[in-house]
Amino acid sequence: MSGEFCVVCGRTDLPLVDAVCADCFVQSHALLTAVESPTVVICPTCGARRVGAHWERSGASELMGAEDLAPMVAVHPEAGVRRIEWTETGLNPMLRELEGVAQVRFRGTERTLPVHLTVKIEHRTCEECSRRTGRYYTAIIQLRGPEGRNRLPPRELRTILWEMFERVFKEARADWKKALSWKEELPEGWDFYVTDTLAARALARLLKSRLGAEFKESATLWGRKKGKDVYRVTLCLRVPLATTKPPADVESPGGAARPARGSPRLGSSRSA
Numbered sequence: 003m004s005g006e007f008c009v010v011c012g013r014t015d016l017p018l019v020d021a022v023c024a025d026c027f028v029q030s031h032a033l034l035t036a037v038e039s040p041t042v043v044i045c046p047t048c049g050a051r052r053v054g055a056h057w058e059r060s061g062a063s064e065l066m067g068a069e070d071l072a073p074m075v076a077v078h079p080e081a082g083v084r085r086i087e088w089t090e091t092g093l094n095p096m097l098r099e100l101e102g103v104a105q106v107r108f109r110g111t112e113r114t115l116p117v118h119l120t121v122k123i124e125h126r127t128c129e130e131c132s133r134r135t136g137r138y139y140t141a142i143i144q145l146r147g148p149e150g151r152n153r154l155p156p157r158e159l160r161t162i163l164w165e166m167f168e169r170v171f172k173e174a175r176a177d178w179k180k181a182l183s184w185k186e187e188l189p190e191g192w193d194f195y196v197t198d199t200l201a202a203r204a205l206a207r208l209l210k211s212r213l214g215a216e217f218k219e220s221a222t223l224w225g226r227k228k229g230k231d232v233y234r235v236t237l238c239l240r241v242p243l244a245t246t247k248p249p250a251d252v253e254s255p256g257g258a259a260r261p262a263r264g265s266p267r268l269g270s271s272r273s274a
């Protein structure tokens with residue numbers, strides 16, 4: 003025997019740190035503590051959380067999960083948290099009461115420790131949702147048919163263009179999709195309003211590449227900010243469409259009419 007013993011309980015069968023065993027250390031030191039006055043700021047429209055000066059996790063649920071609660075628990079430097087299972091006990095939607103059961107590893111042993119949190123919920127509209135509500139935009143993507151007289155009815159033209167846009171939009175990056183604010187249908191096609199000019203240009207280039215469209219960009223002076231001119235950008239895409247009227251049906255040997263080979267198919271004609 004080494005002769006070392008815990009100065010608190012006298013045990014000699016446990017590792018000691020500063021002459022104190024792990025069990026006695028836990029009796030006088032908290033391995034887990036709740037941070038003081040924890041608050042979560044949530045956008046009631048999209049569920050984004052405010053983290054410092056930024057908004058994150060757009061599209062998340064308003065319900066708090068482990069990702070929200072983990073930063074609210076301070077852990078002793080010698081301890082490691084394996085997991086915490088939370089149970090909500092309060093009924094106030096703006097002041098959440100939660101009881102947690104934490105699995106903690108400390109000095110080579112696993113421990114189960116309780117932790118309590120009272121979390122204040124604040125609702126604030128994030129910048130993106132505020133811009134959408136106020137119809138703010140910095141760029142317009144115009145999706146049109148080929149230049150010149152269009153032979154398709156407006157409704158059918160919009161349907162074809164919308165299906166094309168939807169197909170390509172699935173490939174877009176998440177931040178490009180997030181910047182798309184709202185859309186308007188017009189007799190000549192679609193206008194898509196975007197809150198970020200760089201995202202609008204990137205999305206327009208993707209549409210140009212995938213659809214083989216003609217692309218033009220123009221800018222309009224919108225106002226001044228901090229002594230500098232502010233422009234709104236219009237990005238016009240003209241998509242080539244097979245609008246030639248198909249040849250007359252050819253009668254099959256059995257007498258039934260069948261479409262001539264090579265007849266262009268323009269897609270669904272349902273309303274956009």
